[in-house]
Amino acid sequence: MQTFALFFYIFVDIFDLINRMTKKQATIQDIAKALNISISTVSRAMSDHPKIKKSTKDQIWDMAKKLNYQPNTIAASLRKGKANTVGMIVPRVNRHFFSNVITGVESVLNPAGYNLIICQSEESIEKEKININTLIASRVSGILISLSLETTKYDHIKRAIKMGIPVVLYDRVCDELDVCKVENDDFSGSYDLTRHLIEQGYRKMMWIGGSRKFNTYTNRYQGYRKALSEIGLEADNMPIFEGSISLETSYDYFKTFIENEQLPEVIFSASDYMAMGAILALQEKGLRIPDDIAISGYSNEPFAALINPKLTSVEQFSKEMGQETARLLLAQIQSGNPNNVSTKTMIRPRLIVRDSTQNKNPDPTPPTND
């Protein structure tokens, strides 16, 4: 008797186990069989095909619900030759700017029925190549990519393009690829900011930022240079510090800079983080900002509005950039003729003036613009 009971329980357990492991999800075939109709009809009903009778559709939909049917997009993708999936390569997701671009991309792609595979290149061209291969293997409908800092050759991307996969570059672009590009208008942002500094009466400036071999920093530098040249100043003759874009780099730099060099009236930092490093170093030496020395940043990181003094910066419309990028890609996917256009979209940033560049005793005779 006891043995019997034991056997019974084991039996149930094994049965449950088998059930779990072999549980097949319902398919349109199951629905078809249950209603004794053809697979095609079920398939058409699922996509609300106009030629299927309303009453048939209702039956099918009911049965689908009853069987807990979930369409198998993999099978559909295979049959259709492409997935409703877009690949996005991003240097790092845990950067304020990029995670907002992602949000923007999703806000356009999801309503259009696409999902997003996100890959991180981690600023390495090798990982970027692997990412591209993964995305090709997944037969994505398109690829969005912001180049890693290491990337100077583009064969891997060209391969995707040649295969007919629509590609859109965003933020970190390059001239060599003939595709749609969405960029921040760094030149304008930087120009506007420099104009503001000039209007505040500052003349002795200093540039700090990332290496100007990267587009971003060249463009920012050029905007700065242009604004200065308009009032007869030569940026190239003023102090310049180029370094890795981190708080520490700049902090260390200014720790010794203060000792040895004469300070400018204002520091134009092409990065909020570098600005922050400078501020910490300067404040440690007892300098008051902006009274003793002014400073501006770039990117409007969340902390810019929170530190003391509040940091003047340039807001980049990252979410909007993502939306525009996604829209361009969708247009190409839907055109059916990918990569036959190459556009260049500029997202214009916005100057945000805060306390760190408020001159207490501005130049009484501001310069004219021409």
Add this chain to the structure above:
Amino acid sequence: MQTFALFFYIFVDIFDLINRMTKKQATIQDIAKALNISISTVSRAMSDHPKIKKSTKDQIWDMAKKLNYQPNTIAASLRKGKANTVGMIVPRVNRHFFSNVITGVESVLNPAGYNLIICQSEESIEKEKININTLIASRVSGILISLSLETTKYDHIKRAIKMGIPVVLYDRVCDELDVCKVENDDFSGSYDLTRHLIEQGYRKMMWIGGSRKFNTYTNRYQGYRKALSEIGLEADNMPIFEGSISLETSYDYFKTFIENEQLPEVIFSASDYMAMGAILALQEKGLRIPDDIAISGYSNEPFAALINPKLTSVEQFSKEMGQETARLLLAQIQSGNPNNVSTKTMIRPRLIVRDSTQNKNPDPTPPTND
């Protein structure tokens, strides 16, 4: 002659167009045909099957390279019944904490050959349901999910579990689901922080944070309460402010609080952003931190180390949480018997003491621990 030339160009163009639109990617069938061998052999060679002769493999690999072959993972997934893809639902990607969890997840999943589909619930249960359906439709191998703030019913998640899809909850978990969970040890973090405040000599405390109907904030409150009760103080009798977790909410609150109420010695804020709001409000009224009033935060947002005074906070190991979550999922996927275990992993956070809680004249007789 001219007509001829024109015709020629049009011909080329159309040919190019057709070529672009019908360009088929190479398949293992193409390789098989080119080498006059069977498809199975090619398939096996591609996955380095031991039974295939080295020389055959080399031939196949060469031809694959020549034909620019990229495996079609969709077809493979269909055949194998599952994709090498993991779905991750996250309330918002553009939150410092979550984007770091993503980084952690990827760092484990990618080397294991999985890619990640990231979906945002945007704190909405409706979007969460849609996300789950999308992921099921994509036949993901597993799902990682942090619940939206709205989520109090779990049928959509139970459905995925019933279908045999391994599920791991991270950060925002719930008791009702019997799966693996990875949580921050908010109780301990909060307890440790409160102990630190006590050791600094503070006694009159105030709690601010998000609604305690959410796990996170209950746990943090309980840690705070426990530490206080150990020295004979009753947290429930001290001031408490519960509100939405934003800088503005807290800023507005303290603007009027200062006018009407007596200030505590220290504010225990269960959120860095709320702490920041309080700091701005207090400093505007000319109060010095920590001299006039101390304050602590939670989460160690990037700005915590950058503001003045530097904010004491609790660091959460978000990347590590992601890694642990991914590891648990992989283990389940590989076990082949999903959701048959339900574990609970606690990630212990770390107290980071900074200037905002340094008591200048601490209690000369610190309390004992028992």
Add this chain to the structure above:
DNA sequence: AATAAGAATGCAAACGTTTGCATTATTTTT
């Protein structure tokens, strides 16, 4: 009532892999 026209449904191939089993080629053993 027969026919035409249109609406609704069904058939069957295709998408590119993987894999159990069968077959053939090669080597070893007797």
Add this chain to the structure above:
DNA sequence: AAAAATAATGCAAACGTTTGCATTCTTATT
């Protein structure tokens, strides 16, 4: 040199859809 053992390859079905074309069922027209 034949048989046995092993290594290497091939066959064919399956995965769950989609879709052009063929067929059947309705309704309208004569």
